[in-house]
Amino acid sequence: MTKILLVEDQATAAAYLSQGLREAGMTVDVASNGPDGLHRLLTEHYALAILDVMLPGLDGWTILDTARRAASPTPVLFLTARDDVEDRVRGLELGAEDYLVKPFAFSELLARVRVILRRGDAGANFKEPTRYELADLALDLLKHRATRGADRLDLTPKEFALLALLIKRTGEVQPRAVIADQVWDMNFDSDTNVVEVAIRRLRAKLDDPYPVKLLHTVRGVGYVLEIRD
Known part of the structure; x- marks a missing residue:
């Protein structure tokens, strides 16, 4: 089963997103702050990490930058309330696969997750029946x-x-x-x-x-x- 890491400090949002992803057939680990999220990302294997940008302890950009320096290949999807072009460019330049601005519909998040999983080696075995x-x-x-x-x-x-x-x-x-x-x-x-x-x-x-x-x-x-x- 596809394993996802969700790093989100807002409890309500984390519960909603993790429930939806599990209903879509995925296993979800949730971290509520930056240091915990980074630790999980570096010590466990995930098909995808979904990172909020603004997190306590470490922000999402720092998590991704640290993970890439440690040669972590896990694809990353950023979630953020910030819609500045500079912020989007920064995340993509650090190596993020995609960038989704809050508020968003869960269906859009799920579609983007599936695209990323199909695109990379981590999602090679992910194939939805027709x-x-x-x-x-x-x-x-x-x-x-x-x-x-x-x-x-x-x-x-x-x-x-x-x-x-x-x-x-x-x-x-x-x-x-x-x-x-x-x-x-x-x-x-x-x-x-x-x-x-x-x-x-x-x-x-x-x-x-x-x-x-x-x-x-x-x-x-x-x-x-x-x-x-």
């Missing part, structure tokens, strides 16, 4: 086709994206906030029922005509795609 199956449901990402048995499901682009998110994480409950972020690239708003509406429409096509139900609601938590007895 076809998923569950019972008589099949989803082909390349052909953008979903079927149940011999029936092709007529899904809108958002319904297909929603189903893809759920089938990639079969058996894992997806909170409404995660769905809203990754399918609609929006922050979850409790007054918005876009997720519920989309789930209802997807269920009408995916489950209602068939005896075996695959899309389930976990009340107060979210939604999950799985086979239940």
Whole structure:
């Protein structure tokens, strides 16, 4: 499993990002300050390090500079609230793979992480499947086709994206906030029922005509795609 180092001193942000990365199938170690982050980076093997720039003890630039001087090959993605061109250039010149300015959507971070993992030797074994199956449901990402048995499901682009998110994480409950972020690239708003509406429409096509139900609601938590007895 792909192992990621996240160095972020804001506890809420660290918890949110690490949870999302784990839900995406990665192992995540979290450090809350610069010295701990540098120690982990130099003593353990990671496919990628995600560094906040402003950290207690050592800033992200110092961590990366020290790691490169110690011949650490781990790719680095910077997270920062600073959008100055000089700051971005500095990070890239030190050897960072990418630079993401806060605030950002988790879906964008995940996309950039996957690009970096595919690009380097560390991500050589990271290959996302293009076809998923569950019972008589099949989803082909390349052909953008979903079927149940011999029936092709007529899904809108958002319904297909929603189903893809759920089938990639079969058996894992997806909170409404995660769905809203990754399918609609929006922050979850409790007054918005876009997720519920989309789930209802997807269920009408995916489950209602068939005896075996695959899309389930976990009340107060979210939604999950799985086979239940």
